[in-house]
Amino acid sequence: GADLATYCLMLGDDALVLSQRLAEWCSRAPELEEDIALANMALDLLGQARLLLARAAAADPAVVPALPSGSPVPAEDALAFFRDAGQFRNVRLAEVPNGDFAHVVVRLLLFSTARLATLDALRASVDTVLAAVAAKGVKELTYHRDWAGRWFVTLAQGTEESRRRLLGALDSSWPLRAELVTAHPVERSLPGVAADQSAVAGQVDAVLDQVLAVAGVDRPGKAPLAGVGGRTGRDGRHTEHLSRLLAEMQSVARAHPTGRW
C-alpha cells in the first residue's frame, strides 16, 4: 500500500501544484479565450488531483496527516492542506513561479506531453482506479498538449519578441524536464500498476522533437537541474518556491483545522 500511495501522491501532487499555478493566471491572461483555456486546464488537473489524493489515502491511510479529533476535513483536503512542502512528491517543474505567457506555454508543453504519455500507459494499470483516472485524463491532457503545442509554434513564429521570450522560457524550463520522465524507485516497485517511465520517455521525446521541428526551434542542450544530495521533488526535496506556494494555498484551511466548507 505504501508504494502505491506514494505513486498516487506523485501523480496527484503534480496535478494539484500545477493547477494552483495555472489558476494564478485567472483574470491575467492575454485574451479572454486564453483566460478560459487556462482555467479549464487548471480545473482538469484539479479534478485529477482529487481522485489521485483520495486513492493515495485509500491505499495507505498512514499518509494522511492527523487532524484535531472531530475535524470534518476529508482525506483529499488533509493531504492538500496539511502536509508540509517536504511531504509533497510533485516534480519541481510544477511548482516554479509562473513567469510570462511564454513560460506557461513551455511548462504546459513539457508537462502535458509527459503526463499524457504516462496516463496513456496507465490506462492498462491493474489498479482499476488509476486506470479509470487515466482514461478520463488522456482526453484532457490531449487538449492541454495541443493548446501548448499550438501556442509554442505561434510564439516561435510570431514576432521577434515572442520568439525571444519563447526561447528564454524554453531555456529556463528545460532543466526541469528530466524529472518528469526519470523512473523513480517507487515506480519500479509497482510493475503492472505504475506506468513504465522508460517507454514514456521515448514517446515524449518523439513528440517534443516534432513540435520543436515544426516551430523551428533547436532542442536545448541544458543539463537537468540538480537535486539536493541526489534527491529531487519526487523525493520531497523541492525548490524554495513550493513552501511559498503552500503558505498561500493552505492559509485558510490551516487557520480553521476543524472548519466545515
Next chain:
Amino acid sequence: GADLATYCLMLGDDALVLSQRLAEWCSRAPELEEDIALANMALDLLGQARLLLARAAAADPAVVPALPSGSPVPAEDALAFFRDAGQFRNVRLAEVPNGDFAHVVVRLLLFSTARLATLDALRASVDTVLAAVAAKGVKELTYHRDWAGRWFVTLAQGTEESRRRLLGALDSSWPLRAELVTAHPVERSLPGVAADQSAVAGQVDAVLDQVLAVAGVDRPGKAPLAGVGGRTGRDGRHTEHLSRLLAEMQSVARAHPTGRW
C-alpha cells in the same frame, strides 16, 4: 485598558506591517547602500512593533489570541502571528504591495513624516512606556524621513524616467495618506496618553509641502481612499493585500503553534 491596547496595536501594527514590506526589499535594492538602509528601517520599525505589541498585551491581555495550552509563544508573537487580518489595526498604506523603488520612497515619506510627528507628540504621553518608545523612535524616524525626503527630491529631479515613476507612485499612494493623520475615536478617548492627531496633521502637512516644493512637485489632488462602510484599516477593514501578506508572514509560526524558536 482596552482603548490603550487598541491604540498600541494601531501604532504597533503600522510598524510591524510596514517592516514586513520593507524587509521584502532585502537583496533587491538598486544599490547595496540602499539595501542596507531599507533593512535598517525595517529593523527600527520591527523593534518599535515589539515594544508596542507587548504594551498592548500588558494593557489588555484579552487582545492576545488564545493558543493551545502549554504553548511557549510570547504575547508579542501571539499578536503578530495568530491574529487574522480583520484584527490588525494598521493603516492600509503600510500593507499595499511594494511596487518599484519610487513607491518605497513615497510610502516612507508619507509614513515617516506622520509617524515622526506622532511619536514626537507621544514623548509627552502620561503612559511612560509609550513615552519611552516614542523618545527612541523619534531619532529613528528622523532618519527614515530624511532618507525618504532625499530620495524623493533625487528622483523628482533626476531623470525624466525617475520623475515619471515618482509622480506615478505619489499619485497612487496619496489616497492612502489621510488615514495616517485622521483622528480615530480610540485616540480621542485617550487624552494625555495618545497623540493629538489634529496637531499632528498640521505639522505633517507643513513638512510634506516643504518637500514637495523643494522637489518641484505639485500636491496631488486625489481624494482619500474610501473605507468599506465607512471603516478603514484602523478599524480592521483592510485592502485585499493584508491577508496575503499575513499568509506568508504567519505560515511557519501557525504550522507550529506549540513550537519554540
Next chain:
Amino acid sequence: MELQEKFDAVIAHHDRIEPRDWMPDGYRRTLIRQIAQHAHSEIIGMQPEGNWIGRAPSLRRKAILLAKVQDEAGHGLYLYSACETLGISRDELVELLLSGKQKYSSIFNYPTLSYADVGTIGWLVDGAAICNQVPLCRTSYGPYGRAMIRICKEESFHQRQGYELLRTMMSGTEEQRAMVQESVDRFWWPSLMMFGPPDTESPNSAQSMAWGIKRNSNDELRQKFVDMTVPQADALGVTLPDPALTWNDERGHYDFGEPDWAELTAVIRGDGPCNAQRLAHRRAAHDDGAWVREAALAFRAHEDGTAPVVHDAADAFGDRS
C-alpha cells in the same frame, strides 16, 4: 418614417429587434452602453472572487470557485459578442473600459476580505444580479436577450452554490459563523445599491423602459430582492445589518432603510475602495499580454499565405478551441 414605425411596432409587440434590423441611434447607443457595462462587469468581477481561488480551503470549493470565475469570463465573451452585433469591436470596448470611459458594476469596487465573501457574493451579489437580469431575458434586443437567458441560468447555479457555502460555514465553528456575519454586514448595503439610484433619481430609466430594454424600475427590483432575501437570511441564521428592516403587512413587502447614496455616487465617480486597484489589474493584464496578441496576429498573417512552414505547423495539432 417607415423604419421607425416598424421598429416601434416590434417594441410594442414585445418582439425582438435583430442586428440587421433598423434601429434608432439612441437605442443603439443605449444598448451598447448597457451591454458593454454588463460585459465589463463580468470581467472586472473576476477579480474579487479570483482573489480567493489560490486560498480556497477545500479542493471541492477550489474547483467550484475556479469554475465560477471561468463562467464569468465566458459571460464576458457572450456579452462582448452581443455588443459587437451593434457595430463596435471588442478591442474598442476593452479600450473604453481601460480608459475609464465605460463603467462596470460598482459592487466590484469593494474588496473581498475573507473566504465567506465568496459565499456572500454568490448569495447577495449574484442574487441581486439575477433580479436585475431575469427581466432582461425578455429585453427587446435579440442577441442581448438570448445571452441573458444563458447567463441567468448559470448565475442561478452560482447563487445556489454561494448560499450553500454560507450554510455549510454556518454549520461549522464559531469563527466561521462570525466570518459569515461579518461578510454579510459588509455586502448587504452595496448589494442594495446594485439596483441603481432610486427611481426619482434615475434619469435614463424612462426611455430604456419605453424601448423595452429595461422592463422594471430600480426600486421595484430592489424591493423584490429584499423580499426574496430576508427569509433566506433567517434560514441561514444571519442578521441583515438594517434596523429598519421589517415586514409591512399593508404593503405586503418588507420595509427597509435607505442605502448611503453618497457612497454609491463616490464609488461610481471612481472613489470606491478598489476602483483604482481593479482597473490597474485589468490594465496590467492587458499590457502584459500585448506581445502575445501581436504574436498571434503575426502568426495568423504568416498562415494566410506567406510562410508555408508555418502552415504545416498549424496542421500538426488539433483545432484551437
Next chain:
Amino acid sequence: MELQEKFDAVIAHHDRIEPRDWMPDGYRRTLIRQIAQHAHSEIIGMQPEGNWIGRAPSLRRKAILLAKVQDEAGHGLYLYSACETLGISRDELVELLLSGKQKYSSIFNYPTLSYADVGTIGWLVDGAAICNQVPLCRTSYGPYGRAMIRICKEESFHQRQGYELLRTMMSGTEEQRAMVQESVDRFWWPSLMMFGPPDTESPNSAQSMAWGIKRNSNDELRQKFVDMTVPQADALGVTLPDPALTWNDERGHYDFGEPDWAELTAVIRGDGPCNAQRLAHRRAAHDDGAWVREAALAFRAHEDGTAPVVHDAADAFGDRS
C-alpha cells in the same frame, strides 16, 4: 628587481602589503579574484537566508535574521572596497559576477527549505566560513586582512546565533527536532565542500600560500572544522550524516567520509540546484535598479553646478548615510 625583493621581504616577515606598494601582477590578480569572489559570496549569500525573513516564526528571530542578512550586505561593501584598492571598480566587479565570469561560494547554490536552515547555515556554513577566514585576518594584503578581522567578528556572532536557534528548536516539538535533523542532513556535505577540493586537486593553493594570501591548506581547514563540529553536533543531539565519522585516537582527529566531489564540480560549473535562480535574482535586482542609479547620477550632476534649485533640495535634509 628591487621592487620584487622588497615585496618578498614583506611577505617573508609576515608583514602587510598596502595598496600603494608595488606587487607582482599575479599577486594582484589572485587577490582581486579571491576578494571579489568573497564579496560576491556575501551578496549572493543574502538570498538563501533572506528567503525566510518574511516567514520568521517569532519577531525576535525575524529581527536577528534581518540584521544578519543586512550584515552580509555590509560585508559585501567592505570587501568590494578592499578590492577597489587593487584598481578595479565596484561596477566592474558587479559586471563580472552578473556575467558569470567570477564565482561565488558554491554553498549558496543550495536551497533553503525550512526555517531550520537559517540555524544550520549559521552553525555549519558560517562555521566553515570562519575556519576559512580566521587565517585570512593575517593575510599579506592589508585592506583584505583588516576587512576580515571585522567580518570574522560578526560571523562568529552569527554562528552562535545559528547554533542557539537550533538548540532552541531541539528543545521544542518533535516536528521541530525532525526539521533540524533534516536540515543538517542536507547541509553537512556541502559545508565540507566549502573548503574546496582536496589538496591534491587544488592547483592554485601552493602559490597562494607562498604569497601569504592563504595560510592553511584546504584539507587542514576541513579537518579543523570537522573536529570542531562533531562535539557541537553531539551537544545539539543531531546525527551528522556520515557513517564513516569516527574518532581516530592515533591521529588525534576525527576520520570522515569523502564528499561527493563530482557534485562540487557540477555546482561550480553552474549546474547546482540554485545557480540559475541566484544569478537571475541578482540580475533582476540590478536591472530593476538601473533607473534609480541613473537618477542618482543625474541628480549629483545637477548638484555639481548646473541646477541651483536642486542644491537647495540637498540642504533641506540631513546627510544621506
